[in-house]
Amino acid sequence: MNITIAVFFGGNSTEHEISVISAVQAMGYLDHQKYNILPVYMTKDGLFYTHPDMERIESFRDIPALTSRSRRVFFVKEPDRVVMASWPFKRFGKNEVTPVDLAFPIVHGTNVEDGTLQGYLATLGLPIVGPGVLPSAIGMDKVMMKSVLKDAGIPVLDCLEATWKDWEDPEGLLARIAERFGYPVIVKPVNLGSSIGITKAGDERELREALELAFTFSGRVLVEHAIEKLKEINCAVLGDYEDAQPSECEEPLPSDDAAILSFEDKYMSGGSKGGAKGGTKSGWSGSKGGAGGSKGMASLQRKIPADITPEMRDRIRETAVKAFHALAGFGVARIDFMIDEEDGSLYFNEINTIPGSLSFYLWEPLGIPYPELLDRLVDLARKHALEMQKTTTAFDTNILATAKIGGTKTR
Numbered sequence: 316m317n318i319t320i321a322v323f324f325g326g327n328s329t330e331h332e333i334s335v336i337s338a339v340q341a342m343g344y345l346d347h348q349k350y351n352i353l354p355v356y357m358t359k360d361g362l363f364y365t366h367p368d369m370e371r372i373e374s375f376r377d378i379p380a381l382t383s384r385s386r387r388v389f390f391v392k393e394p395d396r397v398v399m400a401s402w403p404f405k406r407f408g409k410n411e412v413t414p415v416d417l418a419f420p421i422v423h424g425t426n427v428e429d430g431t432l433q434g435y436l437a438t439l440g441l442p443i444v445g446p447g448v449l450p451s452a453i454g455m456d457k458v459m460m461k462s463v464l465k466d467a468g469i470p471v472l473d474c475l476e477a478t479w480k481d482w483e484d485p486e487g488l489l490a491r492i493a494e495r496f497g498y499p500v501i502v503k504p505v506n507l508g509s510s511i512g513i514t515k516a517g518d519e520r521e522l523r524e525a526l527e528l529a530f531t532f533s534g535r536v537l538v539e540h541a542i543e544k545l546k547e548i549n550c551a552v553l554g555d556y557e558d559a560q561p562s563e564c565e566e567p568l569p570s571d572d573a574a575i576l577s578f579e580d581k582y583m584s585g586g587s588k589g590g591a592k593g594g595t596k597s598g599w600s601g602s603k604g605g606a607g608g609s610k611g612m613a614s615l616q617r618k619i620p621a622d623i624t625p626e627m628r629d630r631i632r633e634t635a636v637k638a639f640h641a642l643a644g645f646g647v648a649r650i651d652f653m654i655d656e657e658d659g660s661l662y663f664n665e666i667n668t669i670p671g672s673l674s675f676y677l678w679e680p681l682g683i684p685y686p687e688l689l690d691r692l693v694d695l696a697r698k699h700a701l702e703m704q705k706t707t708t709a710f711d712t713n714i715l716a717t718a719k720i721g722g723t724k725t726r
């Protein structure tokens with residue numbers, strides 16, 4: 316019997332559109348002989364819709380038209396299964412109800428990739444592809460992930476965390492940062508992705524502007540030393556606590572002199588400049604096109620394999636697996652490193668627990684085509700669901716039925 320997979324994407328995130336690109340791409344490669352695919356598009360307002368047209372990227376050119384012809388849905392736990400039902404639920408007449416076996420969240424960014432969606436799906440009792448709440452939450456928090464990794468002996472850049480409260484005294488904060496790191500520094504919202512709100516600051520005026528911007532995206536901001544002779548290397552890891560394997564390494568290349576790979580570099584390269592709204596041309600085309608033709612994250616200028624020594628490649632792949640385990644990684648994650656070419660130091664930069672394009676292009680060079688990567692992810696999720704069934708999650712007896720509860724203060 317076919318497995319019914321609900322692919323969740325979109326959501327109230329600054330990386331909404333990137334999620335649409337990643338999810339449509341993945342749905343194109345999921346084996347439709349083995350799986351029934353239910354696209355579940357979450358609007359920026361958090362409404363859930365489904366329609367077979369959601370497997371084609373062109374449908375998202377006009378989202379209001381797409382949602383108006385789609386079925387609005389919600390999910391319900393029944394005693395023996397989880398179903399997707401149409402909303403509003405009819406009191407009379409037949410309701411359309413679709414059983415779901417597995418959820419595949421292909422989401423990026425805060426409110427979705429950070430454990431929020433994973434928690435919702437776990438509460439429903441739906442097995443999910445990719446990590447659960449804890450790794451997702453830690454992976455979205457640049458400060459938390461650094462402390463976990465530091466504890467595991469993985470090199471990370473030292474950082475300062477500032478909150479809105481600290482920003483009430485800008486002069487004090489500016490002075491503290493300058494004293495601790497000097498310049499240049501990098502300022503990042505703690506819990507975003509896709510370089511949104513990230514700026515390099517070379518002096519006090521730039522730092523003030525960088526903090527101003529970062530604080531519009533998050534109440535917590537991270538500041539760290541900016542590596543000037545930077546080489547970035549990414550390596551994905553696939554597996555779980557028992558067995559995890561590293562992918563090929565890539566070197567993402569910025570397309571202009573900007574030190575930071577911008578949102579446009581990552582997702583819109585080839586298109587016009589102008590942030591999320593501009594340059595959508597390249598993002599929309601060729602959602603199923605293999606490593607060369609596919610867009611979104613995969614269209615970024617990159618070197619695969621990365622131009623590094625075999626020793627550095629081994630070190631990165633080994634550290635990537637170690638970091639994956641330290642963060643309780645599950646499914647496929649991409650671990651991003653920074654090399655300071657001044658002295659050859661290697662630093663873990665971040666983990667992406669649901670990487671753009673699921674980093675399929677890093678597995679193809681190792682002989683794992685995209686459909687196989689997806690099959691492995693589904694198998695891992697099913698294995699995990701079986702393992703979870705073996706753990707005790709609740710007791711059958713109702714202790715309250717026999718306990719002496721007289722006199723207990725309940726309010």
Ligand SMILES: Nc1ncnc2c1ncn2[C@@H]1O[C@H](COP(=O)(O)OP(=O)(O)O)[C@@H](O)[C@H]1O
Pocket residue numbers: 472501503507508509510511513539540541542543545547574575576651664665
């Ligand atoms: N300490 C640093 N020094 C120099 N460049 C950095 C540093 N930290 C980040 N960057 C640049 O900023 C980009 C985005 O930062 P990153 O921490 O990866 O955030 P995001 O989650 O938005 O991808 C990196 O890919 C890199 O180009």
Ligand SMILES: [Mg+2]
Pocket residue numbers: 509510651665
């Ligand atoms: Mg990054």
